[in-house]
Amino acid sequence: MENHYAQIQNLARHIVAGYPVPEFYKDYASAVMYSKNILETNPLLVKIRSFVSKNLDNDFGHGLDHAIKVTLDAGALIYIESRIAGYSDNFYKRRVIIAQSAGLMHDIKRKEKDHSAAGAVFAREALKNCAFLPEELDDICIAIKNHEAFKDAVEIKTPGGKLISDCLYDADKFRWGPDNFTDTFWEMISYINPPFSEFIALYPKGMESLHKIKLTFRSETGKKYGPGFIDIGIAIGEELFEIIKKDFAYLL
Template identity: 40%
Template structure:
């Protein structure tokens, strides 16, 4: 990050985030988080998918860091939900589908209706993977359903619905602290807007984030999603209160 004002502001949001603390999800479910990471690191399909999506580049903070976090948290949510209600004898396979969905969900992030366009793009990519037609279709439909405040298509198969809901929740976890420590600064790096303009639109932006709080779809998401959002909003609130220290930037 070359802009000194952005760097100073980003450092402040990271300091505030450290004071606010990590979301409870990672403390309460560290076993599932670790197992998801293990499966992710040892999956050839994940490596192949990463190689493909790396060619799409970053888009307003929705690059490789973002999709990796979505994939890992999606896998963890699958493991947690399947403990609550076993829907498939092969939990590892469903976790890998969640990983692929996470990695592919923003391949068309730059485009209007990016969820639908991303689903179409993902269908072409997945045609080259060792997946059944049903597995590929489940991933594609999950990607089509992942946009907030848009109608979603209900899925007949309970495991497919879980995959869809899981992708949504893992993606919306990123609307918490990550939004202020990572996404905001990646977006600004491509636009180079002065911080005065950022602060001018900051409060309406916080309200948009607040609206996500009640949209989580899995039981795990409904329990832990609001905590992500609340911590993010607290970081945003404290950062906004410190705006006078950036006067002239």
């Protein structure tokens, strides 16, 4: 990464530190902790996580750290949504494992043009010998295929499958909040290393995408808390851009 981008990333992280933690993590700390415990102790998920750590590139903003954050929030959303809907304990316990499997695998083909479709194909092959029923594997692969923003989603026939897909999508889009400005964006910049003039020219377009994503959350919990993540991201991005235009104008 060019030195000026590293400097801007440090500024961004300093700005992020001044903002509150998204309300989701305060209101549902127990759900996040439940999800974390499942991810760390379930033998199947431990196996999948190990596989992903060896096969997922970490240099494009969507590496293992990103995958784990998405996985934890997807599991928490499944837990929350299932309890609101009155599903049985056995239902949500299994659904959390399925959602977390999708979360770990969702960006496994991130560098490919249609990465969600390619990831779904790859996941089906990689997980075919794991202890999933055929319909569970279908739910994982469809959720991966449906996680990309601003694309038509594949129709899902079962409430359980739709729950997996919606919660994975929302957990992934939570990352468009503060996480975008601490790590994700800068790792992508490091990989692409665009001219600074191009970076400045495209910055407003990126901010427009943040405004658009607010309207796309799918689960009821995502619709309630997702916009809060994005509002924090927008505020951080706007504050950072003003500093960039002022303090780095000499690079243009």
